[in-house]
Amino acid sequence: MTLHLHDSAAGAVREFAPLVPGQVGMYVCGPTPQGSPHLGHVRSQVVFDVLRRWLERSGLRVTAVRNVTDIDDKILTRAAEAGDEWWAHAYRYEREFAAAYDALGVLPATVEPRATGHVPEMVELIGRLVERGHAYAAVDGSGDVYFDVRSWPAYGELTHQRLEDVEPATDADPRGKRDPRDFALWKGTKPGEPATASWATPWGRGRPGWHLECSAMIGRYLGPRFDIHGGGLDLRFPHHENEQAQSRAAGDGFANFWLHNYFVTMSGEKMSKSLGNVLGIPHLLRTHRAVVLRYYLVSGHYRTHLEWSENSLVESEAAYSRLEGFVRRAAEHLGTAGEADDVAPAFAAAMDDDLATPAALAVLHETARVGNSALAAGDDAALRTALGHVRAGLDVLGLDPFAHPWVEQAGGADGARAALDVLVRARLDERAAARAARDFATADAVRESLKSAGIVIEDTPTGARWVLEGEQ
Numbered sequence: 343m344t345l346h347l348h349d350s351a352a353g354a355v356r357e358f359a360p361l362v363p364g365q366v367g368m369y370v371c372g373p374t375p376q377g378s379p380h381l382g383h384v385r386s387q388v389v390f391d392v393l394r395r396w397l398e399r400s401g402l403r404v405t406a407v408r409n410v411t412d413i414d415d416k417i418l419t420r421a422a423e424a425g426d427e428w429w430a431h432a433y434r435y436e437r438e439f440a441a442a443y444d445a446l447g448v449l450p451a452t453v454e455p456r457a458t459g460h461v462p463e464m465v466e467l468i469g470r471l472v473e474r475g476h477a478y479a480a481v482d483g484s485g486d487v488y489f490d491v492r493s494w495p496a497y498g499e500l501t502h503q504r505l506e507d508v509e510p511a512t513d514a515d516p517r518g519k520r521d522p523r524d525f526a527l528w529k530g531t532k533p534g535e536p537a538t539a540s541w542a543t544p545w546g547r548g549r550p551g552w553h554l555e556c557s558a559m560i561g562r563y564l565g566p567r568f569d570i571h572g573g574g575l576d577l578r579f580p581h582h583e584n585e586q587a588q589s590r591a592a593g594d595g596f597a598n599f600w601l602h603n604y605f606v607t608m609s610g611e612k613m614s615k616s617l618g619n620v621l622g623i624p625h626l627l628r629t630h631r632a633v634v635l636r637y638y639l640v641s642g643h644y645r646t647h648l649e650w651s652e653n654s655l656v657e658s659e660a661a662y663s664r665l666e667g668f669v670r671r672a673a674e675h676l677g678t679a680g681e682a683d684d685v686a687p688a689f690a691a692a693m694d695d696d697l698a699t700p701a702a703l704a705v706l707h708e709t710a711r712v713g714n715s716a717l718a719a720g721d722d723a724a725l726r727t728a729l730g731h732v733r734a735g736l737d738v739l740g741l742d743p744f745a746h747p748w749v750e751q752a753g754g755a756d757g758a759r760a761a762l763d764v765l766v767r768a769r770l771d772e773r774a775a776a777r778a779a780r781d782f783a784t785a786d787a788v789r790e791s792l793k794s795a796g797i798v799i800e801d802t803p804t805g806a807r808w809v810l811e812g813e814q
Contacts, residue, residue, distance in 0.1 A: 345400065345694045347570075348445030348645060350578060350600040351500050351586075352387070355696055357520045360569055361598055361809070365403050367568035368394065369560050369597075371577055372408040372454065374418045375435035379442045380622045381606045381639070381650065382613035388636060388740070389603040389644040389697075390572045395738050396693050398686070406514060407563045408451040409556060413458050413549055416514075418539060428539055429458075442623040445632045446639075447740045447747050455559045461541045463558040464550045467592055468527050468543075476591040477527055477756040480518025485530020485546030488514070489521050489584065494591045495523060500600065503577045511580065512571075512763055515553060525584050526551035553584035559594075560589070575602045588699050614662075621650065630655050633741060633748050635660040640699045641741050645689050661707070663763050666708040666743050672729040675717060679744045680726060682733035689735045699739065706735045763808075764798060773799075 347357045360366050370390045373383060387408070397404050412432040421431035448508075468487055471477035476493045480486040491497045491505065498505055503709065510522035514529055530548040531540045540547040560568065566589075582600065589596040604623075605612040613621065626635060638658040642648040673679040686694075686709055692701035713728030736742040743749065769788050776784035791801050792808070800807050 345396075345601055345697055347601060348696050350602050351597075353502065356577070356599070358599065360567075361725070362401060365405070366397050366570065367405050367564040368397075368570040369407045369409075369564060369568065369571065369573075371453075371555070371556065371573035371581070372410050373439040374393065374411040374414050374416065374434065375432050375439055376420045377415070379435075379437055379439045379623045380613060381623070381626070383439070384442055384446055384448075384623060385606050385639050385648065386572070386574045386599045386603050387443055387448050388446060390601075391737055392640060392699065392739055393570075393601070393697060393743045395447060395570070395661070395740060396697065398736075399738055404452070405564065406449070406452045409553055409559050409810050410439075410454060410455045410456045411552065411734075412436060413539060414552060414790065416541055418535065428536055438624065442627075445623070445627055445749070446636045447632070448738075449605050453563055455563065456665070457555040458560050460555070460562060461550065463562050464554050465529075465556050466804075467561065467588070470592045471527065471588060474591065474593070476588070478520065478665075479545045482518040483546075484515065484518050485528070485548045486514055486526055487545050488519055489527055489529035489588050489591070490520060490525040491525070491587070492521055494587050496590065497587050498583065500583045500586050503579070506607060513580075525553060525580065527554045527588065532779070544652050548633070552589065553581055557583075557585050557589045557592075557594075559576045560585075561594060566593070568597060570599045570601060571597035572603070575604050578602055584741075598799070601644075606639075606650055607647045610647075610649070617647060626655075631659070631664075633743070634659045636740060641703060643700055644697055657768075660761070660807065662741065663704055663711050663740070663767050664765075665736065667767050668751045669729065669736070670741055672713055672717060673744070676722060676726060680729050681731065682737040682742055683730055683744070685730040685734045686740060690739075693738065702735060704733050709735075727771050766792065766808050768798070770808070774806070 346355045347358045348354070351355045358636065360432060368390070371384065373379065394404050394406050412429070417432050418428050421428040423454045424431060468477060471489065471781055472487070475490075477487055477489050480488065482813050485588070488567065491508070496713060497509060508514065508523050511643040514526035516522055525678060527550075528548050531547050531595070539549055571582070580625055586596055607613060634655055635658075639648070641658060669679075689702050689705040691696040692705060695701070709728050713725055713732065716722075716724035716728060733742050737745055769792060773788040774789065776782070792799060796810055797808050798810070800809065
């Protein structure tokens, strides 16, 4: 089976074939570092990291571009509220995002350009649009430059909207616009804004509009036409619609595929700062293993909302520990971790079916079950095959315990807890078997022995979980 991906522009699953054989150009919208990263932010990066890993395992060379929008209205506002320089504020939170990506095992981008480093490319792109009749300077002399949506008949094609149904753009003062739906390519300097947040252009000093930044950086690193543009569902409109319109109006073919991941939700609502339901990554990593957080993020299909609950990471810890425990036990028995070479055919079929990670994980759990049976039966050949398939699949998902960054953590607190979890899980399996056999004396003895070691067992509807005494 060949890879099929859901193209948002087509509204359907399409067979994926690189524009240049053997190579893939992929752009994923990165952070606007106005504050600390939360689960909703990092889900997008984990999703497209899995796609990149699958493309590379399929033998393709991937150029992965992830931008940083380090100049933006919100950054200026938040920095002013905090009494900080805008560039210091942006860099502080950019580092937090980078730390979160690294902690969750997201591969480094091929290049990670900042918007402020690509103003010349933006000015050149505006010039092309003005020359072609698709952009104009504000009539009020403010220095604003707008994209003329009526000049581009295909406007709305990405999100399947008619122009007359499009809401007015709210990214700039409407006084200088020909049409309320025209969006800002360039924003003239306004009173009270920092002088450092502006650059000289033929239309006056100012700073770039959000949508312009991405188009300019894409052109710089991936050229006029490239394979995949990814990002969160909330970016489809207006951001991605406007990106596509301005780039194609300037003469570029732009993205061949558009992929959008859905949200992390709480009680059915998108996770966002405005809703006050944010789960910050720095906070979560103080109380949970990063690899478990990543397991949770890949456990749902990228085109479904991932609902958060109090038990989300408890369930993910239990599920990942089963896979991790099998890998470690098998490696110890065989005297080698083996190689993460070939994925199981069923795993490959799931991944080729629009990155069906839930089905792929189900294959890994079934393979681990077969491997555990082979371990118990002393069938080393079958065990070695199962170990290779599980490790290869976990590697694609960024979850292989013997790969970076998890192997480096093996000697630290995370590693110690992971090792302890494997041991405790073995006792919990023994306890579960005793309870199933109605041998309650043995089951109680296991509980008491763990309790004497400072480990408290809690029985939940999803199975037993453990915590260290004092963590309840």
